[in-house]
Amino acid sequence: MNTWGMVKTFVLGGATLLFFFIIWIYNPFSPHEEYPLPAQAEEIIKDPRSALEGRELFKQYCTSCHSLRYDGIYLSSVAAKPEWSKIEKSQGKPILEKRDGKLHIKGYFVPRDVYEAVAFQELESLKATFGKIPPDLSTYYLARGPGYLYQFILEPDKILPGTSMPKLFMPEFDKEAPQKVAKIVGYMRSVSEPSPEEKAKRTLMGMLTIGYFVIMGFLLWIYRKRLINRMNL
Amino acid sequence: MLKKLLDWLDERTHVKDLYREQMIDYKVPKNLTFPYVFGVLALITFVIQIVSGVILIMYYKPVMAHAFDSANYTIMKEISFGWLFRHIHAAGANFFLAIVYLHMFTGIYYNAYKKPRELVWIVGWVIYFTLLTTALTGYLLPWGQLSYWGTVVTTEIPASLADAPILKGIFTAIGETISIWMKGGYKLEDLALGRFFGLHVLLLPLILLGLVSIHLFLVRAAGISNPEGYEIDKKSESEKLAPFHPYITLKEGAIAMWYLALFFFFVFFNMSHFLPADNFEPADPLKTPPHIAPEWYLLGFYEVFRSIPSKFWGFVAFNLILILLLLLPVLDFSPLKSARRRPLFFVMFLVFLFSSMILTVLGTMAPTPTNAQLGMFFTFLVFLFFLSLPVISFLEWGWYRARGGKS
Numbered sequence: 001m002n003t004w005g006m007v008k009t010f011v012l013g014g015a016t017l018l019f020f021f022i023i024w025i026y027n028p029f030s031p032h033e034e035y036p037l038p039a040q041a042e043e044i045i046k047d048p049r050s051a052l053e054g055r056e057l058f059k060q061y062c063t064s065c066h067s068l069r070y071d072g073i074y075l076s077s078v079a080a081k082p083e084w085s086k087i088e089k090s091q092g093k094p095i096l097e098k099r100d101g102k103l104h105i106k107g108y109f110v111p112r113d114v115y116e117a118v119a120f121q122e123l124e125s126l127k128a129t130f131g132k133i134p135p136d137l138s139t140y141y142l143a144r145g146p147g148y149l150y151q152f153i154l155e156p157d158k159i160l161p162g163t164s165m166p167k168l169f170m171p172e173f174d175k176e177a178p179q180k181v182a183k184i185v186g187y188m189r190s191v192s193e194p195s196p197e198e199k200a201k202r203t204l205m206g207m208l209t210i211g212y213f214v215i216m217g218f219l220l221w222i223y224r225k226r227l228i229n230r231m232n233l
Numbered sequence: 234m235l236k237k238l239l240d241w242l243d244e245r246t247h248v249k250d251l252y253r254e255q256m257i258d259y260k261v262p263k264n265l266t267f268p269y270v271f272g273v274l275a276l277i278t279f280v281i282q283i284v285s286g287v288i289l290i291m292y293y294k295p296v297m298a299h300a301f302d303s304a305n306y307t308i309m310k311e312i313s314f315g316w317l318f319r320h321i322h323a324a325g326a327n328f329f330l331a332i333v334y335l336h337m338f339t340g341i342y343y344n345a346y347k348k349p350r351e352l353v354w355i356v357g358w359v360i361y362f363t364l365l366t367t368a369l370t371g372y373l374l375p376w377g378q379l380s381y382w383g384t385v386v387t388t389e390i391p392a393s394l395a396d397a398p399i400l401k402g403i404f405t406a407i408g409e410t411i412s413i414w415m416k417g418g419y420k421l422e423d424l425a426l427g428r429f430f431g432l433h434v435l436l437l438p439l440i441l442l443g444l445v446s447i448h449l450f451l452v453r454a455a456g457i458s459n460p461e462g463y464e465i466d467k468k469s470e471s472e473k474l475a476p477f478h479p480y481i482t483l484k485e486g487a488i489a490m491w492y493l494a495l496f497f498f499f500v501f502f503n504m505s506h507f508l509p510a511d512n513f514e515p516a517d518p519l520k521t522p523p524h525i526a527p528e529w530y531l532l533g534f535y536e537v538f539r540s541i542p543s544k545f546w547g548f549v550a551f552n553l554i555l556i557l558l559l560l561l562p563v564l565d566f567s568p569l570k571s572a573r574r575r576p577l578f579f580v581m582f583l584v585f586l587f588s589s590m591i592l593t594v595l596g597t598m599a600p601t602p603t604n605a606q607l608g609m610f611f612t613f614l615v616f617l618f619f620l621s622l623p624v625i626s627f628l629e630w631g632w633y634r635a636r637g638g639k640s
Binding site for chain 1: 263298299301302305306310311316327331335475476479480483484486487488489490491493494497498499500501502503506510511512513514515519524529586587590593594597598599
């Protein structure tokens with residue numbers, strides 16, 4: 001390749017790579033808000049053990065308004081209905097969990113329309129109180145990220161002025177409050193993200209797949225070189 | 234045993250002749266550059282999309298009440314490797330369009346739309362257009378906030394015809410009719426979801442499959458273009474040609490392997506762009522998200538639409554760019570081919586390429602007055618590229634003849 005060709009390749013290839021880097025990996029120009037997370041809270045959120053405690057805290061603090069259907073948690077007023085456990089079993093699918101090497105039924109995933117029909121009265125009264133139905137939180141960890149959730153649960157009105165979400169945790173009175181919030185966020189994380197073992201499995205799978213293709217590419221390239229020499233092409 | 238089976242098959246289907254004719258007797262120029270690989274990469278991505286798509290259809294439910302949960306619970310959490318196929322399909326869609334854009338820019342750079350390959354370009358343009366429709370219809374299916382509002386905005390775009398300077402009544406009626414027809418009513422609901430699902434999983438892929446076959450056939454029929462911009466004579470210049478297999482297949486095979494390595498890097502480790510966070514919130518018709526922008530492959534058109542003050546002219550402008558792309562073989566009429574031999578064209582190509590990239594990046598930014606002015610400027614440059622083509626053709630052909638070139 002001559003110099004001019006190299007310059008052209010460099011400019012065109014470089015511009016293309018830069019373009020896709022901006023579009024696909026990191027875009028310094030797009031408007032975005034950041035919600036920093038205190039180091040202590042981050043540690044609790046990342047700790048897989050906080051998921052179990054967080055689940056109990058979630059049931060205690062959040063289920064009077066929110067459900068988390070992907071983990072079998074429904075509004076406490078709905079779950080308290082006498083017919084609910086039968087509806088759950090007949091309409092839902094069991095959510096399985098591996099504990100001590102055995103599968104346990106953690107709860108039931110009930111389809112949205114069935115749940116909303118059963119919970120119609122309760123959801124309507126929540127709507128009348130707050131102006132809108134408090135959302136189901138199954139995917140909110142993925143939608144909002146840990147920083148936003150942590151800050152929002154601690155101080156809802158500061159992050160989203162005018163929100164009808166009440167301030168449930170008072171660090172002034174309850175010294176444990178930030179940890180509790182972090183545990184709840186950690187629980188929401190455990191619902192949305194694969195478990196550490198699963199994550200390790202996926203990473204290994206990814207490495208193997210990528211490695212396979214890289215090596216196959218090189219082998220094909222070397223084979224081609226030899227073949228072309230032999231065929232005098 | 235295998236040989237016997239092959240002979241048996243060959244006796245009945247003549248596959249060996251076909252293989253010889255298509256793979257070995259089919260000769261390609263030796264000087265093909267790296268960008269020529271994008272065609273085969275697009276084909277590979279298309280196959281990936283079909284395979285992963287078929288697996289996703291098995292678990293996806295095209296009903297408002299279940300769409301979001303089937304994508305985010307059934308596929309992502311319940312089905313073994315459901316996450317993998319969703320990741321592959323989402324990343325594949327982005328890679329497909331990226332590769333198609335690179336393929337198109339390569340085609341423009343080497344003037345692969347000129348005689349005798351006009352039909353290749355036209356069919357390729359129809360593939361591009363169908364692909365955009367497929368991407369748009371597929372975007373609605375997860376039924377998240379971005380899917381929903383992205384589709385609402387897209388279906389409202391024809392309604393911007395109401396901004397027309399003349400014949401307001403007629404344009405309003407046309408725009409609204411198209412918009413309602415696309416949504417299947419005044420609200421985006423089950424009807425639209427069902428239609429989009431049908432289009433995305435059956436009709437559009439079938440059309441694409443047919444078009445891609447025609448595209449490949451046409452490339453074979455017209456012969457592959459050449460970076461040097463002249464047609465190689467098969468008889469007198471046979472030393473410049475090499476058999477398709479193994480010369481090209483192995484080269485493209487190796488590059489395809491590395492491409493797949495990159496693809497799977499994104500699938501396993503960097504999905505945050507292809508499955509954006511906002512789309513993990515279920516669609517809510519009562520809550521408009523603060524930033525709605527289309528996916529990156531439409532951002533260039535979106536920026537053109539957004540930066541022009543009048544909605545009507547914005548609508549006309551971005552449709553005109555699509556039509557001008559189709560008309561490239563007519564606009565660029567000189568028989569000279571390839572930017573390597575055409576300095577003026579090379580300069581204008583750079584202007585076009587960089588303007589398109591900058592318009593796309595501008596589309597990701599907040600809509601400020603400065604950005605709108607920049608957007609107008611780069612829109613102007615894109616149009617300048619298309620409108621300068623006839624002039625360039627004329628000038629370059631004159632120079633070529635004056636320097637004693639053959640016609």
